[in-house]
Amino acid sequence: MELYRGRLIDHLHLVVRDIKASRRFYGALLEVLGIPIGGEAEDYFWADELFVSSADSRAALGVLTGRHHLALQSKDRAMVDTFYEAGLAAGGKDNGAPGERHYHPGYYAAFLLDPDGNNIEAVFHGEAKRRAAAVVVSF
Incomplete structure (x- = not known):
């Protein structure tokens, strides 16, 4: 059996109640992460x-998505901190201030609830984890 070793997720579709509130929220977060909006319409x-x-978009078929947890990669702790502040300023709600988490040493993250209650996380895995990954790749 041959496995495809690409990205696990190709894309994710969220269907939201208020597209303008979501655009404001995600636009602020994505700007911090250095990810441009690729396209948009009403x-x-x-x-x-x-x-x-x-929900009224042709792509949504009139159905809102349920609550999701999205973890977005950050390049460092400062980016996690800025992500959190920008998200709060853009209408997000606190769901866990920036800080170390118990998941593994160096796991630094912040959590926000978007306007639809989705749990949006920014995570930096720390230098030790990054160095370990580089060693594995170099073999």
Whole structure:
């Protein structure tokens, strides 16, 4: 059996109640992460692998998505901190201030709830984890 070793997620579609509130929230977070909005219209926007639409969009079929947890990669702790502050300023709700987490040494993250209650995380895995990954890749 041969396995495809690409990215696990090709894209993710969130269907939201208020597309303008979501555009404001995600636009602020994505700007901090250095990810540009790739395209948008009245009923949707997208950036990289994330597609967000209103329920009345042709892409949504009138159904809101349930609560999701999205973890977005950050290049360092400062980016996690800025992500958290920008998200709060853009209408997000605190779901865990920036700080170390118990998942593994060096796991630094912040959590926000978006306007629809999705748990949006920014995570930096720390230098030790990054060095370990580089060693594995170099073999």
